[in-house]
Amino acid sequence: MARAGLALAILLSAANAAISAETSPPWAESILSGTQPVAGLSGKIDPDTLKALRDRGEHLFTGHFTTADGVGRPFATQAIVPTKRKRPPQNQFFRSAGLDANACAGCHNMPVAGGAGEFVTNVFVSEGFESADFESLDPQFSNERGTNHLFGAGLVELLAREMTRDLQAIRRSTLDSARISGETVTGKLVSKGVHFGTITAHPDGMLDLTEVDGVDADLVIRPFTQKGVMTSLRQFTVNALNHHHGIQAVERFGKRWTGEDDFDGDGVADEIADADIAALVAWQAGLQPPVRRAPEDEAWQKAAEHGNAVFDELQCSACHIRALPLSSLEFVDPGPVDMAGTLRSGEAEADAVYDLALLEWAKDLPRDEEGNWLVPLFGDLKRHVIADQEVSAFGNELLAQRFVERNVFMTTELWGLESTAPYGHRNDMTTMDEAIRAHGGAARASRDAYIAAEEADRSALIAFLRTLVIGEAE
Structure with missing residues (x-):
């Protein structure tokens, strides 16, 4: 079946919503019919249209999905690849495999919508086998994970795209050099000051990837989730809607990939269209980045200033890099490097471009001497061994998850840390001190230095980290 372009899909979705609005009263128990999709999304989006799109996205993120929207997936699993069940589960809500939430903001709510979640909002990541016998809290069958915040997520994805482009350009140039020279050539994989090992090319075009470090062999930076396995906000959104709500995106579960318009067998066809996925992405991408807030208490201010220096002395900044440079704030949706099942650039008649520079918070982003925006994420978008x-x-x-080893995790971005307790990938550590002491593997030296430090230095480091907060939403 031919793929409709994004712009056409948005126009059709808007038309369908208008028809639905004529037959549905304003009190109808349906979020998707609550406001109409925004039409005409192609090319660079003007400020008014971007605001309308983000308003629609916030409406969908904070509202409670219902069966009228398509909640439930009796004959489909939580798997990211459309997978049929042998039989429907007895209970619609199933804590270990979804449905496990009514709204996106049901988990992403600390300190405001789009934020993190407490231990009670933990999710259970599993493969989504066709038999519910494997859907269990037992760690043999699922990994328990805390809810990450989404503030600054658009900037994170833009950084990941630019870093992917850099690494793949190094791969191309290394291959070209080997072919032209007739000799084996090794290229250093470095982007924005972050080292991802080396790649070795032979004259016959063969590649040695054994020294690639902290990124997949395709050199695509996947910045989302604790394991670093989600490429984009769009992929994350499509996955989460199905897993947590049983709301299935047409772009993955529709006729193009499954041959059905009601793959999950709940009686609701084409549950969420490309246009509404775009709205959710635009809202998340535009969430303001966390900030560093100066404490009112003078003693705290002094301690945080000292802790700022301790952060570097203990080599915390080796992985939790204070800021990474970003050359452009233009967020293109759909993105360039997603895999099949998530709408990609080139599959739409015209991609939409959201200029994050139009948002109020962008004026506060610092810039370097070359004009790059400096994204203060305190991270490196790289995976590391974090246990020994x-x-x-x-x-x-x-x-393991997506071939990422059990003891390997993405460096946690520390921006917003004070606003997102508890800590650790399972939300089972109540203090920053506990989380620091739990660092092993590649972070072992910094952890040991922290433990060996004077109490005043450790206290000052915590004072500094507690200044990293999520500000009020726009």
Whole structure:
């Protein structure tokens, strides 16, 4: 079946919504019919249209989905690849495999919508086998994960895209050099000051990827989730809608990929269209980045200033890099490097471009001497081994995820840290001190230095980290 372009899909979706609005009263128990999709999304989006799109996205993110919207997936699983069940589960809500939430903001709510979640909002990541017998809280079958915040997520995705482009350009140039020279050539994989190992090319075009570090062999930076396995906000949104709500995106579960318009067999066809996925992406991408807030207490201010220096002395900034440079704030949707099942650039008649520079918070982003925006994420968008035999708290999962080893996790971005307690990938550490002491593997030296430091230095570091907050939403 031929793929309709994004712009056409948005216009059709708007038309369908208008028809639905004529037959549905304003008190209808349906979020998707609550406001109309925004039409005409192609090319660079003007400020008024971007605001309308983000308003629609916020409406969908904070509202409670119902069966009228398509909640439930009796004959489909939570798997990211459309997977049929042998039989429907007895209970619609199933804590270990979804449905496990009524609204996106049901979990992403600290300190405001789009934020993190407490231990009670933990989710259970599993493969989504066709048999519910494997859907269990047992760590043999699922990994328990805390809810990450989404503030600054658009900037994170833009950084990941630029870093992917850099790494793949190095791969191309290394291959070209080997072919032209007739000799084996090794290229260093470095982007924005972050080292991802090396790649070796032979004259016959063969590649040695054994020294690639912290990124998949395709050199695509996947910045989302604790394991770094989600490429984009769009992929994350499509996955989460199906997993947590049983709301299935047409772009993955529709006729193009499954041959059906009601793959999950709940009686609701084409549950959420490309246009509404675009609205959810635009709202998340435009969430303001967390900030550093100066404490009112003078003693705290002084301690935080000292802790700022301790952060570097203990080499925390080796992985939790204070800021990464970003050359453009233009967020293109759909994105360029998603895999099949998520709408990609080139599959739409015209991509939409959301200029994040139009948002109020963008004026506060610092810039370097070359004109790049500096994104203060305190991270490196790289995976690291984070546990060892002696310090193993962060290596407690039994299942690998997307070929990422059990003791390997993405560096947590520290911006917003004070606003997102508890800590750790399972939300099971109540203090920052506990989380620091749990660092093993590649972070072991910094952890040991922290423990060996004077109490005043450790206290000052915590004072500094507690200034990293999520501000009020726009």
